[in-house]
Amino acid sequence: MSTKTRTGETTDVDGVLAEHDEERPSRSLSRRWELGVWAAGLAVSLLVLKQVFWPFAQGGQFYLVVFLAVTLPLVFLCYRPRGRWGGTDDPGRLDRVLAAAAFAVGAYPLFGGFDAFLDRQGQLTTVDVVAGSVLLVLVLEACRRTTGWVLPVVCAAFIAFAYYGGYLPPSWSISHAGVDFSQVINGFYNDATGFYGTPLDVAATYIVLFTIYGAVLNASGAGAFFVDISFAAFRGSRTAPGRTTATAGFLLGTVSGSGTATAVSLGAVTWPMLKKAGYPRESAGGLLAASGIGAILSPPTMGAAAFIIAEYLETSYLQVLVWAILPTLLYYLGIALAVEVDARRFGAKPVDVDVPGAWAVLKRGGYHFLSLAVIVVFLALDIPVYSAVVYATGVAALFALVARRGDVRGWARDVLDSLSAGARSALPVVAVCAAAGVITSTITKTGLGQVLASELVDVARAISSDPTAVLVVTAVLAAVAVGVLGLAVPVTASFIIAWVVIGPALVQLGVAPEEAAMFIFYYAVLSEVTPPTALAAVAAAAITGGDVMRTMWRTWKYTLPAFLVPLAFVLTDNGAGLLLRTSLVDALWVFAVSALGVAALAVLTGGWLLGPARWPERVLCAPAAAALLYLQPVTIAVGLGFLVAAVVVHVVLRKTSKREQQHA
Numbered sequence: 001m002s003t004k005t006r007t008g009e010t011t012d013v014d015g016v017l018a019e020h021d022e023e024r025p026s027r028s029l030s031r032r033w034e035l036g037v038w039a040a041g042l043a044v045s046l047l048v049l050k051q052v053f054w055p056f057a058q059g060g061q062f063y064l065v066v067f068l069a070v071t072l073p074l075v076f077l078c079y080r081p082r083g084r085w086g087g088t089d090d091p092g093r094l095d096r097v098l099a100a101a102a103f104a105v106g107a108y109p110l111f112g113g114f115d116a117f118l119d120r121q122g123q124l125t126t127v128d129v130v131a132g133s134v135l136l137v138l139v140l141e142a143c144r145r146t147t148g149w150v151l152p153v154v155c156a157a158f159i160a161f162a163y164y165g166g167y168l169p170p171s172w173s174i175s176h177a178g179v180d181f182s183q184v185i186n187g188f189y190n191d192a193t194g195f196y197g198t199p200l201d202v203a204a205t206y207i208v209l210f211t212i213y214g215a216v217l218n219a220s221g222a223g224a225f226f227v228d229i230s231f232a233a234f235r236g237s238r239t240a241p242g243r244t245t246a247t248a249g250f251l252l253g254t255v256s257g258s259g260t261a262t263a264v265s266l267g268a269v270t271w272p273m274l275k276k277a278g279y280p281r282e283s284a285g286g287l288l289a290a291s292g293i294g295a296i297l298s299p300p301t302m303g304a305a306a307f308i309i310a311e312y313l314e315t316s317y318l319q320v321l322v323w324a325i326l327p328t329l330l331y332y333l334g335i336a337l338a339v340e341v342d343a344r345r346f347g348a349k350p351v352d353v354d355v356p357g358a359w360a361v362l363k364r365g366g367y368h369f370l371s372l373a374v375i376v377v378f379l380a381l382d383i384p385v386y387s388a389v390v391y392a393t394g395v396a397a398l399f400a401l402v403a404r405r406g407d408v409r410g411w412a413r414d415v416l417d418s419l420s421a422g423a424r425s426a427l428p429v430v431a432v433c434a435a436a437g438v439i440t441s442t443i444t445k446t447g448l449g450q451v452l453a454s455e456l457v458d459v460a461r462a463i464s465s466d467p468t469a470v471l472v473v474t475a476v477l478a479a480v481a482v483g484v485l486g487l488a489v490p491v492t493a494s495f496i497i498a499w500v501v502i503g504p505a506l507v508q509l510g511v512a513p514e515e516a517a518m519f520i521f522y523y524a525v526l527s528e529v530t531p532p533t534a535l536a537a538v539a540a541a542a543i544t545g546g547d548v549m550r551t552m553w554r555t556w557k558y559t560l561p562a563f564l565v566p567l568a569f570v571l572t573d574n575g576a577g578l579l580l581r582t583s584l585v586d587a588l589w590v591f592a593v594s595a596l597g598v599a600a601l602a603v604l605t606g607g608w609l610l611g612p613a614r615w616p617e618r619v620l621c622a623p624a625a626a627a628l629l630y631l632q633p634v635t636i637a638v639g640l641g642f643l644v645a646a647v648v649v650h651v652v653l654r655k656t657s658k659r660e661q662q663h664a
Contacts, residue, residue: 026078026424027089033077040074041420048208048423052386062114064196067204069106071423071430072142073099078427079145098138105135109190121190122183129182132189136438139195143435146428151489154497155435158442159184165446173455176446187441194441198311199433199496205386206307206317207429212422213393214301217371219414220400225365226251227269232358238348241277242339245270246291246332253295259303259528260536263292267543274544277348281546286554287342288540290335293529293559296491298328300375303525304429305495309517310385312499318379323518323579326591327565330578334561334598341606371396429492436496443500453505456481471509475570478502479523479563486527495524506570515569518579522566529555557605561598564629568594574631593636597628600643609650616653620646 029037047070056063076099077091091099108131109117120128136159140152166178179187188194217223230248234240248270253262267288274284296303299321306324310317342348355361371392378388397415404411443449460473481502486494498520506516528536534552541551556563569575576582577590600621607613613621620642627639 026427027080027091029078030090033090037074037077037424038417038420040070040077041423042416044070044074044423045208045212045419048204048212049390051205052209052390058114060201061118061192061196062110064200064204065106065109065114068195068200068430068434069103069110071427072102072106072138072434074424075142075145075427075431076102076138078424079142081145098141101134102138102142105131105138108135117190122186124182124186124190128189129185132185135195136185136188139431139434139438142431146431147490151432151435151493154489155438158439161448162442162446174448174451179445183445184442187445188438191441193444194437195434197437197440199308199436199440199492200430202304202307202311203426203430203433206389207304208423208426209386209389209393210301211426212419213371213389213396215418215422215425216393216396216400216415217368219418220368220396221365221403222368222396223252223265225361225368227266228355228361229358229365231273231353231355232361235353235355235358238277238350239339239343241270241274241279241348241351242287242342243336245274245287246294246335246339249288249291249295250298250332251295253292253298253301259289259293259296259525260539261292262295263288263536263540264543266291267540271543273351273353277351278346279342279348280346281544282541282550282554283342283346285537285540285544285546285551286556286558287335287339288543289529289534289536289551289555290558292536292540293525293562294328294331294335297324297331297522297525297562299324300372303521304492305521305524307385308492308495308499309521313513313517315514316379316382317385318376321376321379323514323581326578326580326587326594327518327522327562329591330565330594330598331559331562333595334602335558337599337602338558338606341602341608344608345606345612367399367402368396371399428490432490432493436493439493439497440500449500450504452501453503453508456502456505457508467509471511472571474505474509475519475567478506478519479567482520482523483527483530486524487530487532491524491527494527495520498524511570512576512581514581515576515579519566519569522562526559526562529559531556560601560605564601564625565594565598568629568631572631577631590631593628593631593639596643597625597639600625600628600639600646603646609647611650611654613650614653617646617650620649 044067047067051063056066076095080089081095108128117128124132140155143155144152161174162179162184163181164178165174165176168175191197227248230244230251233247234243237243245266249262249266252266253259267285271284271288274287275281279287302321302324306320307317309315310320356364374392374395375385375388378391379385383391397411397418400414401408401411404414456477457470457474460470460477463473464470478498482494482498485498489497499517502520503513503516506519507513511519528534529552531537531549531552534555537552537555538548540546540555541548544551565578568578574582574586574590577587578594580587582590603609603613604618604621604625607618609617624639624642624646627635627642630636630639
């Protein structure tokens with residue numbers, strides 16, 4: 001798909017995504033195959049909707065078996081075995097064989113009676129083990145086709161660890177007795193921690209519904225409206241281009257659900273405006289990447305890992321959204337301050353955009369916000385999230401009919417296309433979630449998670465014996481570990497792995513599970529803008545034509561608050577206020593102090609206070625931000641002292657500079 005901007009330029013959005021997104025591009029199928037896959041995708045969506053309103057009497061695991069059996073074959077039909085892009089590429093004979101095998105072994109537990117299959121747990125027959133082994137290979141191949149080699153290799157390493165653990169030296173803390181191969185397969189195939197565990201449950205229950213919702217919302221014209229309302233809201237100001245990009249990124253994230261996809265789609269529309277305003281290519285790319293990632297950190301439609309948090313902690317998705325409110329405000333405060341600074345440093349110019357006024361745009365398409373409101377209101381009424389998103393999808397579908405001006409036939413085609421596209425776009429997540437079951441099952445059977453968590457804490461204690469220092473070091477090491485993990489595997493997988501390994505280490509040191517989960521979630525998502533890979537930044541650089549490494553560092557400047565604020569969740573008890581887990585008064589003062597910390601970071605990275613900031617003010621702002629974000633009374637006082645000193649030094653230096661200019 002190529003996007004044409006208001007300046008007449010075109011951008012190959014699909015091509016950029018194919019090259020830089022963490023998910024590999026799907027095939028470009030011929031009409032005959034496209035029709036078959038379209039019908040299969042529609043059938044999957046109807047299966048998911050059927051489960052929402054009329055659940056299978058045999059239970060949730062039965063549904064997951066059916067779901068994986070019908071979605072896994074689609075991966076082999078929709079995704080090529082090698083990374084080619086362009087031209088028609090229908091499935092070959094091997095692809096068709098793999099698809100048929102995926103359906104056969106996926107549905108195998110249903111053939112002889114599902115209850116009888118469950119009764120064989122721990123005592124699988126030879127045929128059971130063979131079928132489970134084939135399904136394991138197919139899941140890893142599906143994951144490789146959709147996201148690359150890294151996660152399948154990681155899964156293979158975990159399998160080898162489970163089977164060969166008995167050969168490790170007894171002195172090694174991770175050594176164990178070893179798990180028989182049939183028991184390894186049993187854990188994957190006939191246990192709630194394997195293929196059919198929480199990750200796949202979340203994908204089959206929530207994620208598919210949200211991808212369907214995003215597809216229907218996009219078909220209703222919401223994507224174009226969100227960009228137009230952002231343009232119209234900030235027109236006429238020199239900071240308007242930056243503000244528009246950040247706002248449009250937040251809104252477009254409700255449609256795409258992917259940070260990299262949002263950055264690319266946003267850049268195709270707003271980069272010409274940023275260029276005309278005077279933004280350097282690298283700074284524009286950094287802003288695009290930061291805005292795209294912000295979309296999946298923010299309510300009401302966060303990334304897939306947010307649903308997994310709700311399942312792991314046995315809480316509501318609404319509660320997870322509430323926890324994300326203040327961190328989201330701090331994230332966009334950091335972007336807003338950076339935009340204000342950049343507009344002054346670059347001498348940005350106002351840009352005329354050919355859109356009506358904000359009120360006119362809102363009157364024409366404001367109804368697009370209603371489906372988002374439906375999700376929030378229904379969740380507040382304690383309606384399950386899967387029901388809420390179905391109702392929201394219905395509202396979006398009705399407004400798609402409005403956009404079609406009563407063309408029922410065209411509207412029906414759009415809705416059916418959206419149902420099919422929603423299921424098809426969820427296939428990479430389904431493959432990742434099924435593969436993640438390999439890791440969680442292995443960790444559960446071998447106890448590896450607790451061992452690695454203890455090792456992490458022991459490393460911190462070797463550095464310092466002070467309990468506070470131990471927590472600080474553990475949190476920093478954990479943040480680095482999650483970030484490095486996220487460089488190699490998709491966000492959903494990195495969260496799942498980090499939760500079962502790093503989560504227990506933080507909880508062991510007294511961190512509440514809620515704070516540990518959100519801490520891991522933020523760093524898993526931020527891996528998309530973490531050098532040296534930084535997929536969102538690389539994709540944004542492809543749009544702007546900027547230098548890739550410089551774009552990464554500009555992105556880091558915009559997202560720095562998001563890298564530091566999660567540490568505040570876990571380092572002190574007051575950090576709970578940032579997740580609204582304290583009284584409102586406590587939450588407000590914690591937010592105000594954190595906002596000052598974010599402002600200090602903006603001065604440090606942007607080099608601007610009341611005017612251009614020199615190195616003395618910027619140096620003073622570094623300890624100011626760190627001390628303020630520690631959220632303890634003593635450190636807050638110290639942080640305020642450094643911040644006041646920075647302002648005083650800045651004022652004195654400005655007056656001195658003006659005096660020198662007058663005498664010159």
